Amino acid sequence: MTSYDQRGQHVGGQFNADSIGTVNFHFGKDENHRYLGIQALQARLYPEAEARFRKAIELGDADGDLRYYLALAMLAGRTPRTVDGPTIRSIEEQLQAAVRAPGARPHAYALWAVIREDHYEGQGRAYDPPTPHELMASARDADVRHIMEIVTLVEATESAVWRALVERVGVAPLPQSGRHREPRGRNTERAKLMRKYFTPVPDPLDASTDQALMLGGGGGAAIGLVTLVAASGGGAFLGFVLLVAGAIVGVKAAGRYLEKKKEFDAAWEASHPRPTDEQVAQWFDEDKAFVTQHAHQRLNISGLRLVTRLVPLYGQDVNSEIQVGGDGIVRFSRYRAVLVAMTESHLSACLCTWDFITGELLEDKTYEYYYRDIVSLTTHTNHRSGNALRGDLNASSRNGRNIRRYQVTQAREFRLEVASGGGIEVVTHVNIAMEDGSEEANSQSPTIPESGEGDALKAIHAQLRLRKGER
Numbered sequence: 001m002t003s004y005d006q007r008g009q010h011v012g013g014q015f016n017a018d019s020i021g022t023v024n025f026h027f028g029k030d031e032n033h034r035y036l037g038i039q040a041l042q043a044r045l046y047p048e049a050e051a052r053f054r055k056a057i058e059l060g061d062a063d064g065d066l067r068y069y070l071a072l073a074m075l076a077g078r079t080p081r082t083v084d085g086p087t088i089r090s091i092e093e094q095l096q097a098a099v100r101a102p103g104a105r106p107h108a109y110a111l112w113a114v115i116r117e118d119h120y121e122g123q124g125r126a127y128d129p130p131t132p133h134e135l136m137a138s139a140r141d142a143d144v145r146h147i148m149e150i151v152t153l154v155e156a157t158e159s160a161v162w163r164a165l166v167e168r169v170g171v172a173p174l175p176q177s178g179r180h181r182e183p184r185g186r187n188t189e190r191a192k193l194m195r196k197y198f199t200p201v202p203d204p205l206d207a208s209t210d211q212a213l214m215l216g217g218g219g220g221a222a223i224g225l226v227t228l229v230a231a232s233g234g235g236a237f238l239g240f241v242l243l244v245a246g247a248i249v250g251v252k253a254a255g256r257y258l259e260k261k262k263e264f265d266a267a268w269e270a271s272h273p274r275p276t277d278e279q280v281a282q283w284f285d286e287d288k289a290f291v292t293q294h295a296h297q298r299l300n301i302s303g304l305r306l307v308t309r310l311v312p313l314y315g316q317d318v319n320s321e322i323q324v325g326g327d328g329i330v331r332f333s334r335y336r337a338v339l340v341a342m343t344e345s346h347l348s349a350c351l352c353t354w355d356f357i358t359g360e361l362l363e364d365k366t367y368e369y370y371y372r373d374i375v376s377l378t379t380h381t382n383h384r385s386g387n388a389l390r391g392d393l394n395a396s397s398r399n400g401r402n403i404r405r406y407q408v409t410q411a412r413e414f415r416l417e418v419a420s421g422g423g424i425e426v427v428t429h430v431n432i433a434m435e436d437g438s439e440e441a442n443s444q445s446p447t448i449p450e451s452g453e454g455d456a457l458k459a460i461h462a463q464l465r466l467r468k469g470e471r
Helices: 033-042 047-060 064-075 087-102 106-123 132-137 144-153 160-169 189-197 208-230 234-271 276-301 454-471
Strands: 003-004 011-013 013-018 022-026 311-316 321-323 331-332 334-342 346-355 361-369 372-382 388-391 404-418 421-432
Touching: 022 087, 022 132, 033 047, 033 064, 064 087, 064 106, 064 144, 087 106, 106 144, 106 160, 132 160, 132 189, 144 160, 144 276, 189 276, 208 234, 276 311, 276 346, 276 361, 311 454, 334 421, 334 454, 346 421, 372 454, 404 454
Parallel strands: none
Antiparallel strands: 003 011, 013 022, 311 334, 311 421, 321 331, 334 346, 346 361, 372 404, 388 404, 404 421
8 A cells, every 4th residue: 555644755555553652564565665665764754664674674685774774763863862772772783784784884884973972972871882983984985865864864963973964964954853943924923023123223212302392482481471470561461472482382392292202102112122133043043944954855855866065055135124133243034045966967956035034935946957057157246225224223222322324235146057048046145334434334344144155156166177077
């Protein structure tokens, strides 16, 4: 029996769960258990994946990679330090069998090193050699595809070995647990706070003139009243004039002041409370991981034989709202990211645009180009006269101190063009200066987060020279 899970991924076999923790699989005749087991593993259907790998081994498949995949299935997406000792030892037995089987399997050493460090060293547990360091010495040649399997299916963020593997492939996978991620959407608390973050803080309430007129009008009215009571004849008339004129001036000034204050209070309420810069930075990191994981799935990374690390490239939508935080970092309400994967014959890429306010994806596009069809890889700078934006708003107070104004002066674009005229284009950097253009002000220009443009150019150029040179 063949079925499809909720993500539309193919899974084979039929199973019955008569009791919690017990699953009995009934496989069809002549099924490819290795292939269907890997599909189940990618779909995170760990019990079926484990059963299929065990069945393939039982039927005589001696490929050591089956033991490696069986170890991944037995971990079942858990952090190694949370898995009980007997299970860890059983997993290690499979990895020992994998590395002893004919053929080199550096990825099995890499997975074993992650497990050793996170389960044993991370918890201060005693163990016999080999050490994680010794295992990683045998994992130097592990390919990108298998490393991606490890860092995607095993969550061991406290392991230095795991983090080194993440660095090797160039991108951080989305944590499976989701314990530290907030929900995405237009009606979430995050969206409400982020709308305020990108709402301009009102200019300081300038009420000095009205306050002076209120004071002067009130004083004039008081003097007029005293004169009117104490004097007679012409003096009384003068007092009456002062009283009326002072009252009119004071009342009108008070009306203007109250109207301005009402507008200011409304604008202040629309822009406050604002999230802290630390919270905004955390959301940005979570969004990058979310978008990266989405791109992995769209490009089917696990099905590609990559020749180099994945290349992430992060850019901005310069037509979106812009804000400069109290930490001096420029942030946009919409971002774009490109994830580039390179094989021996072609380059694949996924371009995603996401809403930083809600955390939702707005658009994604995938591209696939043969190296011979790529005709240009460049960066281009456009001079712009962008709208002014405000800075240091998270550090501002109701009297308006610490508010600065900036403007976008240049935007640099990353461009990959192909012979057909299409290609990939994304803004990777903008230059921002303070409005007054002063030398002192420009020395305080805000910070633009690193886009990864330099690494992307270097990696893609290297593959283009290598692959085109072979033809």
